[in-house]
Amino acid sequence: MSALWQARFFTTANRLADLPKYQVPEIAFAGRSNAGKSTAINLLCNQKKLAFASKTPGRTQHINFFSIGGAHVGQHRKDETRVDEIRAFMVDLPGYGYAEVSGTAKDHWQQLLGHYVQIREQLVALVLIMDARRPFTELDIEMLEWFAPTGKPVHCLLSKADKLNRSESTNALRLASTILGSYADESGTPLPFSVQLFSALKRSGLEEADIKIRELLGLNQPPAAAQEPA
Ligand SMILES: Nc1nc2c(ncn2[C@@H]2O[C@H](COP(=O)(O)OP(=O)(O)OP(=O)(O)O)[C@@H](O)[C@H]2O)c(=O)[nH]1
Numbered sequence: 094m095s096a097l098w099q100a101r102f103f104t105t106a107n108r109l110a111d112l113p114k115y116q117v118p119e120i121a122f123a124g125r126s127n128a129g130k131s132t133a134i135n136l137l138c139n140q141k142k143l144a145f146a147s148k149t150p151g152r153t154q155h156i157n158f159f160s161i162g163g164a165h166v167g168q169h170r171k172d173e174t175r176v177d178e179i180r181a182f183m184v185d186l187p188g189y190g191y192a193e194v195s196g197t198a199k200d201h202w203q204q205l206l207g208h209y210v211q212i213r214e215q216l217v218a219l220v221l222i223m224d225a226r227r228p229f230t231e232l233d234i235e236m237l238e239w240f241a242p243t244g245k246p247v248h249c250l251l252s253k254a255d256k257l258n259r260s261e262s263t264n265a266l267r268l269a270s271t272i273l274g275s276y277a278d279e280s281g282t283p284l285p286f287s288v289q290l291f292s293a294l295k296r297s298g299l300e301e302a303d304i305k306i307r308e309l310l311g312l313n314q315p316p317a318a319a320q321e322p323a
């Protein structure tokens with residue numbers, strides 16, 4: 094059982110000022126609208142309706158926080174989440190590139206997302222979800238470029254891999270690795286960017302993503318209280 098299975102809904106934020114103040118690591122799922130962010134979160138957390146997934150693009154419209162730790166099982170349990178025991182947050186971001194959103198609302202979201210990924214200290218890494226059939230759209234690149242200066246890791250999931258055959262998948266993965274490998278800091282050191290194929294439908298890539306996310310969140314160590322004294 095993965096620690097991510099403990100996830101339960103914590104809070105929703107519509108402005109930077111509403112972000113939770115807890116100093117625990119958080120990982121955010123970013124990507125175009127309809128790329129499969131909410132579906133991936135549900136699968137990783139082994140819960141059907143934790144994050145709202147939908148056929149209608151633009152479903153996730155706020156920044157939703159899911160806590161790990163502080164509660165024993167999923168959100169159907171009525172007991173309170175012990176906030177002092179929260180170990181991490183998973184964050185579902187609103188998708189970008191959703192054409193139907195009006196100008197002002199779009200600006201609001203672009204600014205909120207841009208600021209969130211650039212200034213949020215607790216954010217330890219980004220999971221960038223891109224449809225394996227059309228990754229690295231202009232807005233995905235913009236997101237990468239907003240985040241790259243932080244020097245923090247980005248793990249890309251090439252989603253809906255079930256829509257590609259074997260050779261298309263191999264090519265998509267190779268191309269994505271090449272693009273990500275071309276990002277480097279001022280001294281020429283490659284940025285900590287990684288990529289994998291993922292299909293929520295087939296559950297493929299699930300274990301790889303789970304291990305990576307737990308590693309990035311530091312969830313592979315036992316909770317601080319349970320650690321042996323040094
Ligand atoms: N075939 C296939 N469909 C998927 C997969 N993952 C998600 N989908 C479908 O893609 C659609 C969008 O999924 P969501 O998880 O709601 O996408 P999102 O990125 O959260 O979208 P927004 O909330 O609009 O930003 C849904 O109809 C999902 O069932 C997958 O691995 N394979």
Ligand SMILES: [Mg+2]
Binds near residue numbers: 130152185
């Ligand atoms: Mg969503």
